[in-house]
Each structure stands twice: as C-alpha cells, then as structure tokens.
Amino acid sequence: MSVSTRKITPSLWFDSEAEKAAAFYCSIFNNSAVTKTSYFGESGPGPAGSVMVVEFEIEGQPFIGLNGGPHFTFNPAVSFTVHCSSQEEVDYYWTKLVEEGREDQCGWLQDKYGLSWQIVPDSLTEMLQDENTEKAEAAMKAMLQMKKIIIADVKKAYDEAR
Template identity: 85%
Template sequence: MGISTQKIVPSLWFDSQAEEAAKFYCSIFEDSAVTKTRYYGESGPGPAGSVMVVEFELEGQPFIGLNGGPHFTFNPAVSFTIHCSSQEEVDYYWNKLLVGGREDQCGWLQDQFGLSWQVVPDALTEMLQDENAEKAQAAMQAMLQMKKIIIADVEKSYKEAG
C-alpha cells in the first residue's frame, strides 16, 4: 500500500517500539492491520536495517509509528478516545490496553508504551449531557470517583438525582 489518502494521520513517536506497538494495537482493534514497514538505511540515523516507520490502521483510521529514539515521550496532553456502546466493550478495551500500562482517573489509562486512551461508554456521554443539571452533575461526581467507568454505578447516581 502507498501513502494514505486520509487528510490527517496521527504520527506517533516511539523510542524503538513502533513495530511492537502497531502489532499490539492491531491485535486489539477490529479492521486493523500493519500496512507498510520501512527500514533505516546505511545513512541512519537509526541502525541500518532496523524499523524506521510502521504504517498501520485501526478501525480504518491510519496511523504512523516512527522509531525516532528517546528524545520525546507520550504524555496525557494527547490521547485517543474509544467510544463504547456497552460495559462489555468498555471492559474489553480497558483490559486489553491496560496490559503493562497503568490506570488513570475518569476512564483514562496509559498503555505499556505510555500512550493515553480514554475508554468512554456512550451512556456516560448521554448522562453528562442531560439537560437536567442535577442529574448530569450526579453522573459527573460518580465518574470522578472511578478509574475504569462502570456504567451501572454512574446510572445509579444519575437516577437517584431526581
């Protein structure tokens, strides 16, 4: 495959794990694949024959992974949101992406490569956008107490709020 026709493509800087990360992400998301791998040549700057760039798609969204060395690392200022239609889907993505990573608050986690993900149930978004401010606030307060979002617990607070 050639260069993506997508207008905007996220490019992720890794120290040396771009290929490992791409394969990890592709194992989690459906409709995903590594589409191209390019290698450093004799002129570097990486070791000749080592992976320089990996192009991959997750759910049809193209990404580029670059092995650029230890100069830059991920931080939560940039994250990817996964919209989930059920608790089962939340649990699936949370458990898969969390392997070797760490939990953060309010549905956020950092995977083993340090990339931040927001695993968000659609039900939470609906409750937070409710025109009844008291109910929306109750849902917000419940969410703020969680790491992984448990829809039933947020709904309980939401329903009790009038």
C-alpha cells in the same frame, strides 16, 4: 485508504518499539492491520535494517509509528478516545490496553508504551450531556470517583438525582 491519501494522519513517536506497538494495537481492535513497514538504510539515523516507520490502521483510522529515539515521550495532553456501547466493551478495551500500563482517573489509562487512552461508554456521554443539570452533575460526581467507568454505578447516581 492509504496514509498518503488522508489529509491528517496521527504520527506516534516511539523510541524503538513502533513495530511492536502497532502489532499490539492491531491485536486489540477489529478492522486493524499493519499496512507498510519502512527500514533505516545505511545513512541512518537508526541502525541499518531496523524499523524506521510502521504504517497501520485501527478501525480504518490510519496511524504512523516512527522509531525516532528517546528524545520525546507521550503524555496525557494527547489521548485517543475509544467509544464503547456496553460495559463488556469497556471491560475488554480497558483490560487489553492497560496491560503492563497504568490506570488513571475517569476512564483514562496509559498503555505499556505510555500512550493515553480514554475508554468512554456512550451512555456516560449521554448522561453527562443531559439537560437536567442535577442528573448530569450526579453522573459526573460518580464518574470522578472511578478509574475504569462502571456504567451501572454512574447510571444509579444519575437515576437517583432529580
């Protein structure tokens, strides 16, 4: 589905790295590709012939990357959640996305472009939503001590609660 046929498409503002960022994200996720690149013309505002907009898809979700200059930067108020079915998936996405970036608490990280991601095991969500509040609280307490989520450690705390 093209960007123009979607009702909502996330648009990401980069200084000048939209093309590199799109290639980086597409190299990490399956079913991902750059779908269109547009360039500045003589009227600017960027240098003529340089990349203005990159349209790309990650796992079927379209995105737009705009080279808009240094006026705005990312912050953790907006993040993208990657749902993971195993520790292997958590480890894979964490390692790839945090490369040259920064680890944050509770499964959050910022990639090398400053974009925030949450790498979340599905089992963590299930434990945190358990109707047994003692078990859910134990899982929460364990998670709050972590940067990258280690499922076995959260599960151990969860299982030990009553």
